[in-house]
Amino acid sequence: MGERAGAAFHARGTIIGGSKVKISALYIYPVKSLGPIAMSSVAVEQRGLKGDRRWLIVDDANRFVTRREIPALAAVRMHHEGEGGYRLTGAAGTALLESEMASDAVAPVQIWRDIVDAVIAENEASRLLSDIAGRTLRLAYMPDDTRRRVDPDFAQPQDIVSFADGYPILVTSEASLAALNAVLENPVEMMRFRPNIVLAGDMDAWSENDWPLVRAGDVRLRLVKPCSRCIVITQQPETGASEEGNAVPMALRKLGKFNKEGALFGMNAIAQDSVRIAVGDMVAVM
16 A cells, blocks of 8 residues: 555544545435435444435335436435435425334345345335336335345455445545546536545545555445446436436546446445544544
């Protein structure tokens, strides 16, 4: 890791190569493939940020459904409603959704190759998404006792994940986004990549790719694998429309940010601590 790895760490702050790097934004996505909620602070749990992707959209066969097949889901906004829930807002109306759902009645749902138990909800939010999609969809909640393992090639036996694609947390940096935008005809915003933690400061573009372990605030994060990107990075984050074709993945390839899995942006991360982090917390390479 060179000089950056040897930088001094200060309590609640970090010097990386003599400069400060901090958390500039935090996001959760309570329902996989729907809109984000920006957070000023959030608890970090074993599965990732609290509330992140505990809900999954499924079809009649209890198989997961995402923006990859229904881009219009991108237009569904989410925000906190009251003490313990969310409001979904889309072209077909609005609906409330609990942040958690307790039930002894669970059913197996499929996300990628994983089959896990979830609570299937027949509620107004499910009906709203069905109206938007023009087909029957339902929401499935991951209860606390469901344990979905992270890929063992990159994780420890105790590591688990919510309904995120494969890893609990996605870390990106403003420096890397600026480097990408420098080669794009039409710059893109960070939300194109749906991060959980965004870093900013006097750091080089793509530095996060070389940091195996960092401390962000009081949480230690193992950055275990570059994030291979799907078709969603070609979609407008607020509409799902594809207006630039493959410009973004092609630009990443031009920058050398690709492997056999595809274009790469951001780092998949696993937390080693259950603590609270906040925008403005400083970041240290360990």
